[in-house]
Amino acid sequence: MARLRARVHGGDIYSAARELKRDPTEILDFSASINPLGPSPQVWKAITASRHLLNHYPDPNCWDLRQALATFWRIDPEQIVVGNGSTELIEALPRALGIRRLLVVQPTFSEYAAAMVRAGGQATALFADRSDQYAIPIDRLCHVMEAGRHDGRSIDGVVLCHPNSPTGQACSAEDVARLAKATRRRGIWLVIDEAFADYCPERSVLPHAASWPHVIVLRSMTKFYALPGLRVGFAVATHTAIRRLQRQLPPWSVSAMGQVAALAAVSDTVHAQKSLRFMARERERLRTLLAALPGCVVMPTYANYFLVELPRGWHARDITEELRRRGLLIRDCSSVPGTNLRSIRLAVRTVQDNDRIVRSISHLLLQGAS
Ligand SMILES: Cc1ncc(COP(=O)(O)O)c(C=O)c1O
CATH class of the missing domain: 3.90.1150.10 (Aspartate Aminotransferase, domain 1)
Structure with a gap:
């Protein structure tokens, strides 16, 4: 292993x-x-106009931002949880969902495995092939998920970075849907990190994730919206999964300026x-x-x-x-x-x-x- x-x-x-x-x-x-x-230029304006919020705690529910994201994605705001960057959500996921053995599609972002290990579980890898330009090994992945086992041991979570970093590879939204279906049969959690999916919207499965049990989609406001210094990311999943994730987050983890800026950013099409x-x-x-x-x-x-x-x-x-x-x-x-x-x-x-x-x-x- x-x-x-x-x-x-x-x-x-x-x-x-x-x-x-x-x-x-x-x-x-x-x-x-x-x-x-x-x-967005709207972000600078919104931050300047919200200076008076600095002497208040931020909204612990990120209410306005969740409403804006829900309108943008046409989903229920109760199916969104906002974190201090998607990193905070990656850190909370193993505990929130009770994942103990996570399969990571490599080569990829190191924090999934690191968070799993910090939570006391294990991470195991399925490697994309260099000879295939690191294309996501979708058939092998489906096979593993249907079997519920990898390297002779059972798995209870899979994480797919989509598009993947650092390889840049992505598969079709239909292929990701196949994985979501496979996950349902075994009850394995499928985490899809769409931190870079703003650049290939036709490959995103975000709105569907709201109705797929055992699937969590992660998004970041860091990359496309260019707000790395403010630390805002969010997750979309079923009501139950979102509540479980929310319970693992510390209070006020998303700053007032982060919320204001992210709201202005998503509103500027x-x-x-x-x-x-x-x-x-x-x-x-x-x-x-x-x-x-x-x-x-x-x-x-x-x-x-x-x-x-x-x-x-x-x-x-x-x-x-x-x-x-x-x-x-x-x-x-x-x-x-x-x-x-x-x-x-x-x-x-x-x-x-x-x-x-x-x-x-x-x-x-x-x-x-x-
Ligand atoms: C693939 C991927 N996912 C998630 C993150 C975390 O992003 P953030 O915490 O800034 O939202 C990064 C950061 O580099 C990343 O590369």
Whole structure:
């Protein structure tokens, strides 16, 4: 059985700034995949207009935000729970649902396994194949869920990151529905992390999750809505599952400004459309530039980042370190179980930033080759 360990994350501009004796805002961060257009202009207005809320506790029920999310997704607000980032919900899930043995589809975000272990349970892995460009192994997964067993032992939970990080892969909404059906037969919990699904809405199953027993969909306001500093995420599931999850959360875990900003963000469909159009264009441009780097392999993606394999002979750790010295952060994926040592993840940022990272990588590869 493959045992999984906790890993480091991207987005730590503070440590890099301290090391380089620079201001954190001077660090160019490709290691966290945040909408390069930034938060909606409505978010700035809403925060400014809500300054008076700072001397009150936040709404412990996140009432207004849940109403807005429910209207947006056409579901019952009682089927939504908001957390201090989706990370808080990931942490609470094993205890809330009584999961003891979780199957994680790897390579993926490390916190599912880490949270499971912290809750006193075990995490086991089902690996996507590199030879298949890490496509989600949907048939194998269905088979495992129907059997209710993996590696000779029973499982009571499965987590699927969809689209997956760091690989960028996603399957169709119909395939996810197949998993939801398989889960029903065995009563295994299926957690679908849709932190990046805003970039491929046709592959999301969010509204359906409200009526699927044993399925929880997680969403984040961090990535597409560009609010990583405010920490807001939410889960959608049946009434019973949401109540169980809610009971595991500490009171007031979502700040007043987080609630105000998230509400303004989901209400601004103009900024959302602009962000999607930008990403569709810029992602293709960056893909072409990266694919033109000699020896680099660029994986397909449904999200706002690319998993890239460096040319043979290179180690992801070395190039990550070299770029860091230049104030450029990328995600070294060499330690993510299931990827190879040449794997890095790059967020799609602005045109200017993307040109800069490609130039810098190209320069380092040429230097190394000479
Ligand atoms: C796949 C995935 N899910 C969830 C999270 C947690 O996001 P947050 O807690 O900011 O909502 C992350 C953060 O990097 C992630 O990559």
